[in-house]
Structure formats: C-alpha cells, structure tokens
Amino acid sequence: MAAGSLQGRAVTGANATMSRRMLVVAVLALAVGLLTQVFALDLAYPQTLSVTVWASAEDPGVDPDWSGWEAVPSAPVPLTAQQIATPLGGGSTPALAVQTVHTDGDLVVRVSWSDTTEDNSTARAELFADAVAVQFPADPRSSVPAICMGQADAAVNIWHWRADSQVGAPTLPELGDGYVDRYADTSETYYPAAASDNPFASGAAVQSLIAGSFGTLSPMDEQTVVGEGRHSGDEWAVVLRRAFAAPSAEHPQFEVGQEIDVAFAVWDGSSDERNGIKSVSQFVRFSISEATVDGRSGAVAVARSLAPNTTVGYIVVGLISGVVVALLLVALIWFGFVIKAFVDND
Amino acid sequence: MTTIESLRPAQPVSSFARLTGEWLEPVARVTVLVVLAEALLLRGATRVFIHIPGVDVTSGILGGVADLARLAFRMAVPLTFVLLLMLVVSMWESGARLVAVLVGAFLVVAAGGRVEGLRSAADPILLGLVAAVAIVVVVGLEPRWRIPVATWSAAFLMAGLVRLLDQSAADGAASVSLPWLGGLAETVALAAFVATPLLLRRRPRRLDWIVAVGVAVFIALALSGAEAQSAAKILGLWNLGWAGGYPVVVYAVAIGALVMTVTALVRNSRILAAASLVLMGAAGFGLFSSYQTALLVTGLVLISTNSEPTEIGVADAGRSESHSLTPFPEG
Numbered sequence: 001m002a003a004g005s006l007q008g009r010a011v012t013g014a015n016a017t018m019s020r021r022m023l024v025v026a027v028l029a030l031a032v033g034l035l036t037q038v039f040a041l042d043l044a045y046p047q048t049l050s051v052t053v054w055a056s057a058e059d060p061g062v063d064p065d066w067s068g069w070e071a072v073p074s075a076p077v078p079l080t081a082q083q084i085a086t087p088l089g090g091g092s093t094p095a096l097a098v099q100t101v102h103t104d105g106d107l108v109v110r111v112s113w114s115d116t117t118e119d120n121s122t123a124r125a126e127l128f129a130d131a132v133a134v135q136f137p138a139d140p141r142s143s144v145p146a147i148c149m150g151q152a153d154a155a156v157n158i159w160h161w162r163a164d165s166q167v168g169a170p171t172l173p174e175l176g177d178g179y180v181d182r183y184a185d186t187s188e189t190y191y192p193a194a195a196s197d198n199p200f201a202s203g204a205a206v207q208s209l210i211a212g213s214f215g216t217l218s219p220m221d222e223q224t225v226v227g228e229g230r231h232s233g234d235e236w237a238v239v240l241r242r243a244f245a246a247p248s249a250e251h252p253q254f255e256v257g258q259e260i261d262v263a264f265a266v267w268d269g270s271s272d273e274r275n276g277i278k279s280v281s282q283f284v285r286f287s288i289s290e291a292t293v294d295g296r297s298g299a300v301a302v303a304r305s306l307a308p309n310t311t312v313g314y315i316v317v318g319l320i321s322g323v324v325v326a327l328l329l330v331a332l333i334w335f336g337f338v339i340k341a342f343v344d345n346d
Numbered sequence: 347m348t349t350i351e352s353l354r355p356a357q358p359v360s361s362f363a364r365l366t367g368e369w370l371e372p373v374a375r376v377t378v379l380v381v382l383a384e385a386l387l388l389r390g391a392t393r394v395f396i397h398i399p400g401v402d403v404t405s406g407i408l409g410g411v412a413d414l415a416r417l418a419f420r421m422a423v424p425l426t427f428v429l430l431l432m433l434v435v436s437m438w439e440s441g442a443r444l445v446a447v448l449v450g451a452f453l454v455v456a457a458g459g460r461v462e463g464l465r466s467a468a469d470p471i472l473l474g475l476v477a478a479v480a481i482v483v484v485v486g487l488e489p490r491w492r493i494p495v496a497t498w499s500a501a502f503l504m505a506g507l508v509r510l511l512d513q514s515a516a517d518g519a520a521s522v523s524l525p526w527l528g529g530l531a532e533t534v535a536l537a538a539f540v541a542t543p544l545l546l547r548r549r550p551r552r553l554d555w556i557v558a559v560g561v562a563v564f565i566a567l568a569l570s571g572a573e574a575q576s577a578a579k580i581l582g583l584w585n586l587g588w589a590g591g592y593p594v595v596v597y598a599v600a601i602g603a604l605v606m607t608v609t610a611l612v613r614n615s616r617i618l619a620a621a622s623l624v625l626m627g628a629a630g631f632g633l634f635s636s637y638q639t640a641l642l643v644t645g646l647v648l649i650s651t652n653s654e655p656t657e658i659g660v661a662d663a664g665r666s667e668s669h670s671l672t673p674f675p676e677g
Contacts, residue, residue: 021372025425029376033420043423044637045459047469049509051516075516080589098516282584287465323477323503 049284050259051075054293056101060108062228064237069110071293072099077264079279089277093266096132096281102288107254108241109134109159111264118231119269120163128269129164132229132238135263136252138210157252158209158217159225159240163269166205166229205229206240210250222247258288363439366432373432374648377425378621381641384422385628387415389585423637427453430640433647445647448479452643456636466517472639473506479643483650494541495649498626501535502642504528505587505632532588535631539600542607545619554610562602569594587632622649 036043052073060066074097081091096113111132119130138155194202206227211217224247229238244254252260264281267273392412430453437446452475459468480499484492508528543550550558568578569590582588582597590597604623611620626645629638 018372018375021369022376025369025372025376026380029380029421029425030417032424033417036420036424037417043427043460044456044635044640045465046635047472047509047633047639048635049512049516050466073516076512078512080583323474323481 046285048282049075049077050287051098051100051262051284052291053100053102053107053286053288055256055290056103056108056292059103060101060110060239062108062226062239062241064110064112064228064230064239065232066239068101069099072101072110073293074099074112075284077281077284079264079266079281081279087276090267090271090273090279092268092271092273093279096264096266098264098284100286101293102244102254102256105244106241107244107288108239110237110239112235112237113266114234115231115236115268116234117268117270118163118236120167120231122164122269128267128272128274129162130229130231130236130269131160131162131267132236133161133265134159134240135265137261138250138252155250156211157220157250158211159227159242160207160209161205161227161229161238161240162207163229163231163236165203165207168203208242208251220248220250222251224251254288256288256290260286260288262286363435366435366439370429370432370436373425373429374618374621377422377429377644378624380418380422380425381628382624384415384418385585387411388419390581391415426637426640426644427456430644430647433644437647445479445482445650448475448482449643449647451475452479452640456640459636466513468636469513469633470510472636473503473510473633476506476639476643477503479646483646486650490544491649494538494544495646497534497541498538499642499646501531501538501631502629504531504534509633528589529591531631532591535586535588536592536596536600539604542604542623543610545607545623546610546614548610548614550606550610551613554606554613557609558602558606561605562598565601566594566598569597586627586630587634616652618648619652622646622652 035041054072056068058068060068076095077098078095079091079093081089093113093115096111099110099112101108111134113132115130117130119128121127122129135156135158138157202223204223204226206223206225208220208223208225209217210220225240225242227238227240229236231237246253254260261283262285263283266279267277268279273279392415430449434446434450434453437443437449452472455468455471455475459465459472476499480496480503484496484499487495504527508524508531511524511527565578582590588597604627608620608623611617611623622645624645625641625648629642629645633639
C-alpha cells in the first residue's frame, strides 16, 4: 500500500517535471521564433532548384537568338496543369528551359519551350495566343507566396508576354471572314479596346501585372518590362528584361548576391489554353551571381567546383544512386523474412 | 512497453550529457507538436484559405491562423536542429558514434548551406549523409521494421536525386534526365506508407481500423471532387512531392495505412515511434528545405531508438543490432 502510494507520487512528480520542462522548452522556442521573425533570420535554407543569373559583359538586348545564350546553362523547369482555381486545365507543355543573365543593372530572362504551332492571333473568338509568364514575389524578402496569384499579404509581380500582343492587333482587313458586317476601316472608332486604353491593346508585347489573390490581377502603373519572342522550328524562345531598380514598392528589387523565388507559366493557344488553363511550375530560385559564365569567379566558383557538374559532384551523385539501389536490395532481401515472421507470429 | 521515457542516455558520462538526457524528451515532445502545427497550419490551412473567394487572410480569425502558422514554422526550425544536436550528444555518449558523426556532419553541412555560394555544394552532400544515416539506421532496426523504413528512405533519396539532376543541368553540367525516377519515387513512397503497419507489434484493433477507414474515405472524397481534387492534389505535390497520377484509391489506402499505424502506436503508448512517423511525414519526399530534410533525419534517428522487440520477440537477433545503434536503455 505504502509502496503503491510512493510509486504513484513518483509518477505524478515525473509528470509534473515533464510538464514544467515542456513549458520551458515551448517558451524558449517561442522566444527564438519571435527573434528570428523580427530579425528575419532563416536558420534553414531552401533546397529547391536554383538557377544562376550570370553576369554578362555583352548586352543581349531582348534578342532570343543572341549568340551568347548558347553558353548560358539552361535549367529545366517541369510544368503541370493548373489545378487550383477555375478554369482548371492546361498542362500541354511539360517543361520549359530557363536561362538568365544580368548586364548593366538589368535582369534578362530567356525562357524556351517546345511548341509546334505559332499561335499569335486572337482575332476570332475561338483563337487563343501562345504566352508565357514569369512570376516573382513583389517583396523578395517575403516568404514564398502561394503559387498562381499570391496571397493577400504577399503579392506577386507577373511579367506576362503574349504572342498576339507582340504581333499587335490585326487590322480589320486582316480579319478576313472572321466577322459578318465588318467595316473595312482603320479608324480608332473600330478599336474600342485601344481607344479605352486597354493594356492588352497597348501594343506592348509584355505586361507587368500584380496580383494579391485570385481575381485581383491587374496591370502595374509602371510598365518597365520589355521583351520579345521568336518562334522557330518547333520552339518558342522569349526574352524578358527589366532594370534591377524597382520602379515602385510593388515591384521586386533585384541586386547581385540576392536569391529570389520565381515561378513560370506557359499557355499553348492551339490547345485552347487561356486564363487559368495553362501549364505552371512550382517556385524555383534565381541566384543573382557576380560570376560570369566563362569566369565563374569567387565563392560561386568554389561551390560550382564541388557541385554536380564536376567529377566530385558526379561521384556524390553516383554514391547516392548506389545507396538507393542498396536500400532497395536491403528491402528486397528482408521481404521474405519479414513476411514469414509476420505469418509465424499471427 | 517502450515509451518516449526511454529517450535518455544509458550512462551519461558528463554533466552536459546528463543535462541533454534530462531535456531530450521534453524537447522531442514539443518539437513534434510544433512541427505538426506547422505542417497543418502553414502547409495546409493557409494554402487552402487563400483559394476561398472573398476571404481576407490578413485579418480576422484566418489572419490570426496565418500568423500562428508562421510562428509555428519559426519555432519548428530551431527546435528541430536543437533536437538533432541533442540526439548527436546522446548517441555519442551511448557509443552509437557512427550515427552521431553522420548526424553531426549533417548539422554542419546544413549550417554551411546557409552560406551564399556553398549551397549547391551542400545539397548533394546532405543527400549523401541522409543516405548514410538511413543505411545505418535500417541495418540496426529489428527486421520487420526495415521494410517501411528502407522504402521510405529510398523514396526520399530518389526524389532528392531527381532534384539534384535538375540542378546539375541548371549549373551547366551534362544534362542527365531520368523522368521515370520521380514517378518511381512516388510509387516507393506509397509502398512505404502501406508497409508502415509492419512497425506494429500487435494487430490493429477495431478503433485503429475505424480511424484508418475514416481517413481513407475522407482522402478519397477530397481527391474525387472537382475543386477539392485540385486543392488536395496540389497540397500533395507541395507537401509530399507527389504528382498525384495514381487512382484515388491508391492514395486513400496508403494514407489510411499510415494513419492506422500512427493511431495504433499512440494507443499502445509508443509515442516515440508515432512521433518518428509524424516527423518523417512532415519531411515530405525530396529536397524542399534543409529544415524538412532535417525532419527526415530526426525521424530516422528517433525511430532507431524505438527498435526494441519487447512484445513479440520477432527480432531477438535484431536486439543486439539495435542496441549497438541506440543510446537508450531497454524500455
């Protein structure tokens, strides 16, 4: 009886001690969490795909066929159908390739993807244009906002290139038999979108947009992104460019040494993709480097020399592959034994 | 009965080790709770809220939940690394020095990855260390535990390898494309979920089955609706790295099996093993962040400390193996 009472008191005491210690740990963790929040300290780092933005002495302009692009590594970015907000769908483009450089204080992004058709007209209701979008958090310091259209407290800035915008609005004679009762007149009267300053009718190939959530997508007041696309063979290549300096607080500011999240979307017009029907990527990171593609100088070069593009890197990758196979073999070897043990014990 | 109480070094030889042993369990408990809160709130709730038309996530209750989610993340990251550090000390003091060295190296490289320019070098090394920890842990486990833990680890490593290969191409190396590997990783991960009941030493009871079936039905319904299907699949992609290409029933069965295992483990007071699965689940499959990768390593180390065949005696042969690995005394 006395022993039982003592044991009970001991258990109660142990539980009380555990509770006290958990409370202390929780309070300390809370304090550390608040400190890291206040001082924007990140103890962990993202391991998502990192695309280096190389320094370039030569200015590529917005030319998708600039010869220097051949030397810039191309990062593969997988795409999937947009399946969050209606209209759902897309996914006809499985991946795109990204190359980036910075020159003279400008960020230059080249995206390319396979597309056998050049869809650059929306002159009829049933026609949709090829397009691509590059999306950044409006505030690069913020955590990654939700993909697609951001969230109310973490907006995204979208650079949207459209093939039809690049070509420009067709003149009425070019519409052919698209509409009955058409008027072969080039007067502005017959182009109400342009007359009412609709951004899509501005003649610019690229729009800079901002979104805080679905249904809030709107053009920026400052349109500072330029770009050009070119369709050749079975591929689109589009170059988008903007100065590092942000024209306003709603635009992301870029600088050498910075890492910033970025996501992509592609529309294939001939697959009836438009609006939310598109192929989207997850967020990857742009790492704006001081190194050039040829030089790869400084700390970046040290890292690259250890990374998977060298012998050491390949050995590491090879070891990992071997480990994966070994683990599978371990699982296979023990499978029979485990089944037997399971049966024996049941 | 093995409980989290066993999270103490067998024979601490220093005051630091003794202190670590005394505080290991409370830190582990709080870490699991905070990580669970982070996963549910930050990676679940807030990502659903923003897709509800007309909902303002910056104010009101939902805004408060979003703030709480961020705070949970800020708390979970240091807690996870501190817990790993304490496990290193405990492992070292108990003689499981290989695991201690590997996990210690993981912490050093994870910290080094914070340095600009070293990140691309850190990722393959971290994945290699995860592989090494997984091998040592799997070998030290009692036999029937090896299937779920080995397949789980293999799935993580395969998904991580896909990311490394993409990074290799992005860095200008020869592009090696293994498009099938991502799909295989998802398949193996689902198999690992289905195999988790092997961690149980007793047959699941009716309550465990009821919970499992309930969760499976919920998952099936969530994945079957038009809008809900979209949200559920995208959450699976972001949080687990799953593309979601299999029939709905596959995911329902896999997640149901995992939930049944966790429920049964908790009901049997095997909190530590349940916590291990929670941490490994929160890690996802693939390289998302050094925090999530650390969660997998923490889960692996914790599950190794719980590998004691006390109830069915399946692995008496494995007892000595597991004890060569674990710093903790028999429960």
